[in-house]
Amino acid sequence: DTGVSQDPRHKITKRGQNVTFRCDPISEHNRLYWYRQTLGQGPEFLTYFQNEAQLEKSRLLSDRFSAERPKGSFSTLEIQRTEQGDSAMYLCASSHTGTSSYEQYFGPGTRLTVT
Amino acid sequence: AQSVTQLGSHVSVSEGALVLLRCNYSSSVPPYLFWYVQYPNQGLQLLLKYTSAATLVKGINGFEAEFKKSETSFHLTKPSAHMSDAAEYFCAVSEGGGSNYKLTFGKGTLLTVNP
Numbered sequence: 565d566t567g568v569s570q571d572p573r574h575k576i577t578k579r580g581q582n583v584t585f586r587c588d589p590i591s592e593h594n595r596l597y598w599y600r601q602t603l604g605q606g607p608e609f610l611t612y613f614q615n616e617a618q619l620e621k622s623r624l625l626s627d628r629f630s631a632e633r634p635k636g637s638f639s640t641l642e643i644q645r646t647e648q649g650d651s652a653m654y655l656c657a658s659s660h661t662g663t664s665s666y667e668q669y670f671g672p673g674t675r676l677t678v679t
Numbered sequence: 680a681q682s683v684t685q686l687g688s689h690v691s692v693s694e695g696a697l698v699l700l701r702c703n704y705s706s707s708v709p710p711y712l713f714w715y716v717q718y719p720n721q722g723l724q725l726l727l728k729y730t731s732a733a734t735l736v737k738g739i740n741g742f743e744a745e746f747k748k749s750e751t752s753f754h755l756t757k758p759s760a761h762m763s764d765a766a767e768y769f770c771a772v773s774e775g776g777g778s779n780y781k782l783t784f785g786k787g788t789l790l791t792v793n794p
Contacts, residue, residue, distance in 0.1 A: 568722075570722075595779075597781060597782075599782075604786070604787075605786055606769050606771075606784030606785050606786050607723070607769070607782070607784050608784070612781055614779075619779060620779050620781070655722060655723065657723075657782075659780065666711045666728070666775065666780050667728065668725075669725075670715075670722040670723040670724070672721055672722045673721070675720070
């Protein structure tokens, strides 16, 4: 169990550019979640995958955001035409279907700064 | 719909003093409840969880929390604060499978420990 990993840890981009983040969940964890955390706030749910299927999207996830989880392993979160309001910490979490479905393990996060 | 309120965005205690961080929740079904800790520029680490078993839950690093249904509360305590406890603490609620086990977080409480 190597834990949830996220790449990159930090990303600085100019407004209008596209960015992509990657999350590698704990192996054999079939559930994967993305959250966004802005300064001084708790994390907010963005989207959820079970295996490769994206089963839920928050209304926070505008049309400029897209997430994928091909083959049910790693996941990517892409933001197109970034805006300053997208500056935040993007957290990924994973869990396993079964008796501990409720227990999510978080990665270190990707901190995005849009200038 | 699920929600969490953390009373006090900042709590300051002396080393060796009692730590009490307050959390009240709202849930339309019997909830799962969690406390997470976040150190600067890091992801979230699970401290403890309530999953409808014992109402007094013990976690890591000497923390514990008590589920009180009548008060819709899940306050976090530690008898004696240590300098290493300085961090931000988040209370979270999940409504289980009906909501895809997604977490709703409070805004967090920053704990500072004075020598």
